[in-house]
Amino acid sequence: MKQPAALNLNEVTIRLRGTGAALVENLELSISPGTVTTLMGPSGSGKSTLLAFCAGFLDRSAFAASGAVCIGEDRIDGLPAERRRLGLLFQDALLFPHLSVGSNLLFGLPRSAARSRFERRQIIEDALAQAGLAGYADRDPDTLSGGQRARVALLRTLLAEPRALLLDEPFSKLDAALRAEIRTFLFEHVRARSLPTLLVTHDAADAEAAGGALVTS
Numbered sequence: 001m002k003q004p005a006a007l008n009l010n011e012v013t014i015r016l017r018g019t020g021a022a023l024v025e026n027l028e029l030s031i032s033p034g035t036v037t038t039l040m041g042p043s044g045s046g047k048s049t050l051l052a053f054c055a056g057f058l059d060r061s062a063f064a065a066s067g068a069v070c071i072g073e074d075r076i077d078g079l080p081a082e083r084r085r086l087g088l089l090f091q092d093a094l095l096f097p098h099l100s101v102g103s104n105l106l107f108g109l110p111r112s113a114a115r116s117r118f119e120r121r122q123i124i125e126d127a128l129a130q131a132g133l134a135g136y137a138d139r140d141p142d143t144l145s146g147g148q149r150a151r152v153a154l155l156r157t158l159l160a161e162p163r164a165l166l167l168d169e170p171f172s173k174l175d176a177a178l179r180a181e182i183r184t185f186l187f188e189h190v191r192a193r194s195l196p197t198l199l200v201t202h203d204a205a206d207a208e209a210a211g212g213a214l215v216t217s
Helices: 047-055 101-108 117-130 146-159 176-192 204-210
Strands: 007-016 022-031 036-040 063-071 086-089 164-168 197-200 214-216
Touching: 007 047, 022 036, 022 047, 022 063, 022 197, 036 047, 036 204, 047 063, 047 086, 047 164, 047 197, 086 146, 101 117, 101 146, 117 146, 146 176, 176 204, 197 204
Parallel strands: 036 197, 036 214, 086 164, 164 197
Antiparallel strands: 007 022, 007 063
16 A cells, blocks of 8 residues: 555646636645645535546536646546545445445455455454444444444445545534534544545534635635
8 A cells, every 4th residue: 555645736727618617726735644624615616526526527518627636646637536546425425225334334345455255344343343333234224323324434435445535515414413523533534544635614613623724715
């Protein structure tokens, strides 16, 4: 595995096709390993569009984009989405309803992480235990609370061994108490794994908890 490296956005510009209106213009951003940069702004200001560009899901029929996305010295914006090794979390946990909790986590686990079925199962059990979900591997995702679903979604993302995280309003559907709990859980993992992280949010409390740079759009 490569050593932790910064997530760098260099001269990123995103425009609406047809009108030419710029949602993002000449953005320069460097996010160090283990830190969270927060992007705040009104709806329609291009925050989620920027994440889509970074992740490789930008609708090129609707948007024109230029600039570079790099992790350390590796430029990734020319790679297919599945090869960029960016972890994404959204407003909804997006667990597969037809799979158990354990199978959802196995979906994110690279084959190189373990050779045998027993080893893979042990990795899943250990991850669940660390998240306070010991014994949940065979549970149906529909039986989980909102906070439990959020933790499982995060674990699945982390098990995929991303080199950086992109967070699109991941706390917005949680109540205030649960929001604080999941924020703490997520940001502790960001620091422990030295992941550069870009957070999109409307909530100033999210930015304060993240503790990193704040960029407004």
